[in-house]
Amino acid sequence: MASVGLFYVGAVLFINGLMLLGYVEPKAAAILNLFVGTLQVVTPTYLIFTANGDTSTILQASGLYLFGFTYLYVGIGLLAGLDSTGVGWFSLFVAIGALGFSALNFTQLANQPFGVIWLYWALLWTLFFVLLGLKRERLTRYTGWVALIEGWVTAAVPGFLLLAGLWQNRTLTAVVLGIVGVVMVVALLPTLRGAGPRHAEEAPEPTPRPTAPEPEPAPDRPLTRT
C-alpha cells in the first residue's frame, strides 16, 4: 500500500521541482500537494491501525508522516500565501528524521536501496530548509532540479517497480542509486550560478527612455488680423 503513495510522491516532487524552476504557478502546484499530502497521511494511519502491533510495519509507516505533513504544509501555505519559514524549518526536522530512517534501513530493516533513497530525501529536505527556512534564494534552481530528478529516481520509478513486483532489493540497486545521486549533486552545481527561477532570468523589460516633454499647444490665435 505504501508503494501506491510512493508512486504519487513522484508526481508531487516533479511538479514542485517545476514550480521552483518557474514552469508551474505556485497556486496550481498547491492542489497536488494537498492530494498527495492527504494520501501520505491516510496511508500510514491505515497501516498503523491495521498493523496489530507489528513494530516493523509501524516503524516504516511512521516515516511517511514526515512527507505527508510537508506536502499539506506546502499546499496550504501556497494557497494562503503564508511565509515559507514554517515549512522551511519543519524541513530541517524532516531532514534529520530522514537520516535516522536511512540508518534504520541500512541496519534493522536490511534494505540497502531504501537506505540510500532516505539519504536522497535527507538531502532534498535540507535544501528545502536552506531555501525556505533561511531564504537562500540562490538555491532555487538547484533545489528545483534535485526535486524534479528525485521525483523520478526515488519515488515514481521505485514505486512503479514495487507495484509491478519488479523491484530488486539488492546491494547493486543501492550502489547504482548512490552513483546516480553523486552524479546528480555534482552535475547540478552549475545551476547555482543563476539568480533564481526561470522568470528571474528573463531579460528585464527595457526601461522607456525619457522623452522630451511635448511642447505646450500654442494658444488659439487668429491667423490673420481682421
Ligand SMILES: NC(N)=O
Ligand atoms: N517519501 C517522500 N519523499 O515523500
